[in-house]
Amino acid sequence: MHIDQQISHNLRRIRKAKGLTLEKTSELTGVSKAMLSQIERGVSSPTVARLWQIANGLDVSFSSFISNESSPVENLNNATVSAIHSLENWVNDDLYVNVIFPFEASVGFEVYELGLKENYEHKSDPHNIGVIEHVICISGKMAVYCDGTWHVLGNGQAIRFSGAQTHSYKNIGNGHAVFHDIIYYPQNHN
Known part of the structure; x- marks a missing residue:
């Protein structure tokens, strides 16, 4: 679909x-x-x-x-292989979104693979209070804006911050920047 x-x-x-x-x-x-x-x-x-x-x-x-509703056991043998070239997951011409694990209340988080085309910046409005984002750069070079400053990430580097603030992700390298975003929701979140 x-x-x-x-x-x-x-x-x-x-x-x-x-x-x-x-x-x-x-x-x-x-x-x-x-x-x-x-x-x-x-x-x-x-x-x-x-x-x-x-x-x-x-x-x-x-x-x-x-995301699709799924079974409790998921086989993700290819979770480390980016599907960024699949056209159906591009939200617009500059932003790719792939749900690796959809939100599940019992664990309180969801995991995404995101891709940014060269020079693209995605701005995000604040999420609900208590939401914590964990961003891990998988490939390329990117910057994350949070707490009033830009934080530069390269392959394998990560940052954790409160999602309850305006924040941005920007590709500052050549080619695509690909990252995983683990979003934690407080226990009262559905």
């Missing part, structure tokens, strides 16, 4: 599971009822920032919108 279809399906599923109308979902997320309806019908594709806004408003993980 293409990422847009996955988002559409999961938004509708999450909203109905919480017993919410589009109007109530709009109130909680700050996203218009019309836009939510368009996303659910697959007519509109939300930006990453808009999807985070919806996730925060509904108090769910980001990966709950872009």
Whole structure:
């Protein structure tokens, strides 16, 4: 299933599971009822920032919108092999997102592989309080903006920071920058 279809399906599923109308979902997320309806019908594709806004408003993980429901045992023999050249996981022309492990309440985190095209900067709005991000540069050279400063990462280098602040990821090298992002949610998070 293409990422847009996955988002559409999961938004509708999450909203109905919480017993919410589009109007109530709009109130909680700050996203218009019309836009939510368009996303659910697959007519509109939300930006990453808009999807985070919806996730925060509904108090769910980001990966709950872009992942398939899966079995409790997952075989990830190729987890270290980047699938960055697969077109279906590119959110836009500059940002690649692949869910390695979707959010699971029993462990409280989700794991992503992200790719940034050369010179691309992705800005992220603050997440809910208590969310901690762990960024590990897998290849390329990148910088992470948090706590008011840029932190440069090369292959194998990592940083941990509070996701409850505006933060950015920027490719500052040649070619793609690929990194893993482990996002921890506090125990009261769904």
